[in-house]
Amino acid sequence: xxxxxxxxxxxxxxxxxxxxxxxxxxxxxxxxxxxxxxxxxxxxxxxxxxxxxxxxxxxxxxxxxxxxxxxxxxxxxxxxxxxxxxxxxxxxxxxxxxxxxxxxxxxxxxxxxxxxxxxxxxxxxxxxxxxxxxxxxxxxxxxxxxxxxxxxxxxxxxxxxxxxxxxxxxxxxxxxxxxxxxxxxxxxxxxxxxxxxxxxxxxxxxxxxxxxxxxxxxxxxxxxxxxxxxxxxxxxxxxxxxxxxxxxxxxxxxxxxxxxxxxxxxxxxxxxxxxxxxxxxxxxxxxxxxxxxxxxxxxxxxxxxxxxxxxxxxxxxxxxxxxxxxxxxxxxxxxxxxxxxxxxxxxxxxxxxxxxxxxxxxxxxxxxxxxxxxxxxxxxxxxxxxxxxxxxxxxxxxxxxxxxxxxxxxxxxxxxxxxxxxxxxxxxxxxxxxxxxxxxxxxxxxxxxxxxxxxxxxxxxxxxxxxxxxxxxxxxxxxxxxx
Amino acid sequence: xxxxxxxxxxxxxxxxxxxxxxxxxxxxxxxxxxxxxxxxxxxxxxxxxxxxxxxxxxxxxxxxxxxxxxxxxxxxxxxxxxxxxxxxxxxxxxxxxxxxxxxxxxxxxxxxxxxxxxxxxxxxxxxxxxxxxxxxxxxxxxxxxxxxxxxxxxxxxxxxxxxxxxxxxxxxxxxxxxxxxxxxxxxxxxxxxxxxxxxxxxxxxxxxxxxxxxxxxxxxxxxxxxxxxxxxxxxxxxxxxxxxxxxxxxxxxxxxxxxxxxxxxxxxxxxxxxxxxxxxxxxxxxxxxxxxxxxxxxxxxxxxxxxxxxxxxxxxxxxxxxxxxxxxxxxxxxxxxxxxxxxxxxxxxxxxxxxxxxxxxxxxxxxxxxxxxxxxxxxxxxxxxxxxxxxxxxxxxxxxxxxxxxxxxxx
Numbered sequence: 052x053x054x055x056x057x058x059x060x061x062x063x064x065x066x067x068x069x070x071x072x073x074x075x076x077x078x079x080x081x082x083x084x085x086x087x088x089x090x091x092x093x094x095x096x097x098x099x100x101x102x103x104x105x106x107x108x109x110x111x112x113x114x115x116x117x118x119x120x121x122x123x124x125x126x127x128x129x130x131x132x133x134x135x136x137x138x139x140x141x142x143x144x145x146x147x148x149x150x151x152x153x154x155x156x157x158x159x160x161x162x163x164x165x166x167x168x169x170x171x172x173x174x175x176x177x178x179x180x181x182x183x184x185x186x187x188x189x190x191x192x193x194x195x196x197x198x199x200x201x202x203x204x205x206x207x208x209x210x211x212x213x214x215x216x217x218x219x220x221x222x223x224x225x226x227x228x229x230x231x232x233x234x235x236x237x238x239x240x241x242x243x244x245x246x247x248x249x250x251x252x253x254x255x256x257x258x259x260x261x262x263x264x265x266x267x268x269x270x271x272x273x274x275x276x277x278x279x280x281x282x283x284x285x286x287x288x289x290x291x292x293x294x295x296x297x298x299x300x301x302x303x304x305x306x307x308x309x310x311x312x313x314x315x316x317x318x319x320x321x322x323x324x325x326x327x328x329x330x331x332x333x334x335x336x337x338x339x340x341x342x343x344x345x346x347x348x349x350x351x352x353x354x355x356x357x358x359x360x361x362x363x364x365x366x367x368x369x370x371x372x373x374x375x376x377x378x379x380x381x382x383x384x385x386x387x388x389x390x391x392x393x394x395x396x397x398x399x400x401x402x403x404x405x406x407x408x409x410x411x412x413x414x415x416x417x418x419x420x421x422x423x424x425x426x427x428x429x430x431x432x433x434x435x436x437x438x439x440x441x442x443x444x445x446x447x448x449x450x451x452x453x454x455x456x457x458x459x460x461x462x463x464x465x466x467x468x469x470x471x472x473x474x475x476x477x478x479x480x481x482x483x484x485x486x487x488x489x490x491x492x493x494x495x496x497x498x499x500x501x502x503x504x505x506x507x508x509x510x511x512x513x514x515x516x517x518x519x520x521x522x523x524x525x526x527x528x529x530x531x532x533x534x
Numbered sequence: 535x536x537x538x539x540x541x542x543x544x545x546x547x548x549x550x551x552x553x554x555x556x557x558x559x560x561x562x563x564x565x566x567x568x569x570x571x572x573x574x575x576x577x578x579x580x581x582x583x584x585x586x587x588x589x590x591x592x593x594x595x596x597x598x599x600x601x602x603x604x605x606x607x608x609x610x611x612x613x614x615x616x617x618x619x620x621x622x623x624x625x626x627x628x629x630x631x632x633x634x635x636x637x638x639x640x641x642x643x644x645x646x647x648x649x650x651x652x653x654x655x656x657x658x659x660x661x662x663x664x665x666x667x668x669x670x671x672x673x674x675x676x677x678x679x680x681x682x683x684x685x686x687x688x689x690x691x692x693x694x695x696x697x698x699x700x701x702x703x704x705x706x707x708x709x710x711x712x713x714x715x716x717x718x719x720x721x722x723x724x725x726x727x728x729x730x731x732x733x734x735x736x737x738x739x740x741x742x743x744x745x746x747x748x749x750x751x752x753x754x755x756x757x758x759x760x761x762x763x764x765x766x767x768x769x770x771x772x773x774x775x776x777x778x779x780x781x782x783x784x785x786x787x788x789x790x791x792x793x794x795x796x797x798x799x800x801x802x803x804x805x806x807x808x809x810x811x812x813x814x815x816x817x818x819x820x821x822x823x824x825x826x827x828x829x830x831x832x833x834x835x836x837x838x839x840x841x842x843x844x845x846x847x848x849x850x851x852x853x854x855x856x857x858x859x860x861x862x863x864x865x866x867x868x869x870x871x872x873x874x875x876x877x878x879x880x881x882x883x884x885x886x887x888x889x890x891x892x893x894x895x896x897x898x899x900x901x902x903x904x905x906x907x908x909x910x911x912x913x914x915x916x917x918x919x920x921x922x923x924x925x926x927x928x929x930x931x932x933x934x935x936x937x938x939x940x941x942x943x944x945x
């Protein structure tokens with residue numbers, strides 16, 4: 052099994068040297084991300100964490116483009132958040148929340164590295180992260196929020212009651228002047244900060260200003276916190292950007308970071324996310340592929356699979372065709388990488404990582420232009436091309452085809468007597484009819500009769516073939532289990 | 535010696551003499567640099583020159599006042615502008631990595647231009663300015679100056695006449711110079727009430743649910759109320775014409791009041807603005823309607839509250855014409871103004887460049903062999919203005935010294 056070597060995320064912040072090593076405790080759900088992670092992570096974790104967080108941030112970004120309201124944005128963000136990076140309140144079991152927070156912590160810093168590199172990326176990252184922080188802050192429970200706030204010095208000065216009395220009229224006017232609700236400013240607790248720390252309140256004239264100090268009522272304190280978060284992150288990103296060149300020595304990280312930032316630039320689309328979802332639904336493990344191939348794959352994919360087993364390699368277009376087929380079949384990216392890694396058994400890890408992993412990930416929409424590539428249909432496969440992939444019914448000589456069919460499907464009920472009929476279809480160039488007939492013959496034990504095809508239709512896509520085949524087999528598998 | 539009455543554009547020859555003999559480079563240097571020895575406040579500062587024929591040279595920077603003077607005399611620009619302090623010397627910007635050249639510091643600047651007041655002034659229009667409409671500027675200066683000092687706590691404010699029909703403000707407090715663009719935008723948002731230009735007649739709706747103004751606006755209103763009568767009602771007589779009072783009636787929320795007033799005012803077209811305003815004030819007494827009073831307060835703000843050119847203030851890298859430049863059209867020098875006498879300022883009294891040169895000609899030179907003319911301005915009418923800048927620069931230098939001493943003490 053392929054196992055990524057572990058790396059240490061070197062940090063960029065000088066404080067890292069001072070930070071405690073070993074067990075990082077996360078007493079609060081919210082995090083200002085002051086201290087970078089100093090624990091060891093695998094390359095995989097580094098990447099998947101980053102991707103998961105990216106999914107949340109991409110949704111936040113696209114919300115603006117889709118003109119969602121603040122409420123909708125909150126809902127969507129929370130949904131994504133709970134799906135990819137769940138963060139629970141402290142009351143839950145401690146081990147779990149600590150793990151969640153660790154992932155949150157790590158993923159934030161992974162994306163920092165990826166998004167510090169241009170002014171535009173920094174700006175967008177800060178915006179999305181601040182939104183995420185706001186949503187989390189708003190959903191934080193009162194006591195937990197309070198303990199988070201007290202864990203950090205925000206440098207606000209509580210306004211003495213005498214001073215508050217002195218400015219009571221102004222404070223009241225600032226308070227009511229912009230609010231329809233009736234509040235009681237004399238009951239409100241006020242804090243003084245430099246006005247530059249609450250520019251949003253200043254811009255909307257929601258505070259009282261005196262000599263450069265803004266008098267912020269306690270319910271507007273979040274404004275200070277969000278601004279602090281934003282400023283802090285902005286500065287940290289600039290610092291990271293200056294120090295990033297020193298990170299280039301690790302060749303494994305740079306492509307990952309490149310891809311992450313490109314994903315943000317291209318905007319991870321919704322279909323990309325849903326494609327990943329669809330994949331997860333079936334959840335086929337790498338080690339299952341061989342078994343499934345023998346039972347359910349059409350001849351074209353069987354051929355590719357067997358070539359791969361025989362040669363421990365496939366050429367580029369073969370990999371592409373087979374890889375996309377597997378993706379749509381329901382093999383997740385993690386499993387696909389495991390599968391290919393095992394299949395390319397003559398290769399070193401390094402070579403695989405450098406030369407092949409990218410393409411696999413690319414076909415899953417995780418690299419490059421991040422398109423959601425569909426698996427090739429029969430139509431595309433039938434288009435002339437090199438011979439070790441493509442449609443065997445078309446490419447193989449009649450003799451070879453007959454041999455191949457017999458050796459491949461004889462165990463599933465294909466008899467030599469059936470061959471003339473199949474070959475007749477091939478001769479008239481009705482390759483899909485031939486393929487459909489093979490499906491019928493090999494699935495007769497499931498009650499598929501002549502002319503029924505795949506739910507009454509001819510094969511037009513290898514994935515249809517495989518999916519129907521697996522669907523038919525399912526009740527039987529379950530029976531076997533119950534027996 | 536006669537003083538020419540009409541202002542006129544300055545010729546390149548005249549400009550060259552002005553730069554060589556009169557322009558106070560040293561004072562400008564002190565004002566920008568905050569201390570005697572050159573710092574990044576000066577060396578990393580962008581200067582941009584406008585040459586005849588619409589040639590615009592950006593990203594110049596200089597090591598000292600003399601270098602600046604040399605270059606100015608060589609290029610003889612029709613005017614030059616001052617930009618921000620960058621992370622590197624602007625003239626070396628191509629040698630630093632892209633992205634590493636960013637504006638860091640910049641005086642907080644404001645620009646008020648008479649054109650934004652065109653909808654509410656009746657005496658002049660376009661580029662003209664007279665004593666009457668200068669009062670709009672004076673009111674704006676009063677409001678802005680006190681707001682920036684009282685609310686934001688800034689102290690080092692320099693008001694500069696823009697040479698024709700506006701005024702600039704440069705704030706050199708360290709805290710003001712360090713503001714980010716976002717903070718500048720917030721500050722401008724705080725100060726902006728009336729959008730300039732055509733949308734000037736939109737309703738303001740500044741009052742809260744309980745009819746209260748935010749304290750900052752209340753303070754502005756308290757002052758503007760005192761000058762509203764003289765400026766808008768008698769000086770400008772804004773509501774005498776039909777268009778004028780219709781504009782006023784648009785702001786009144788109560789349609790019955792509007793109808794009553796319109797009937798009354800149409801019947802007697804000779805009623806002055808003051809009479810009409812009093813008619814409205816009477817309505818507030820009889821009808822005990824707080825929203826009518828609020829509407830009238832809105833009108834006061836609408837007509838007299840400072841109208842800012844927001845874009846100038848929002849961005850650190852915005853260039854603004856340097857003080858003591860000559861306005862190319864009027865030939866007048868952009869002189870700093872004393873806040874105490876802002877109401878009495880007369881744009882026509884500002885020396886023009888040709889007038890100054892004539893004053894120079896009148897000077898009998900004592901030592902003919904002296905080649906430097908540094909102190910020539912002392913004998914001209916430019917003197918009080920340069921002394922004003924020098925005093926301002928001195929207070930900046932003192933603040934810097936005190937700051938340094940404080941840090942020294944901490945050791």
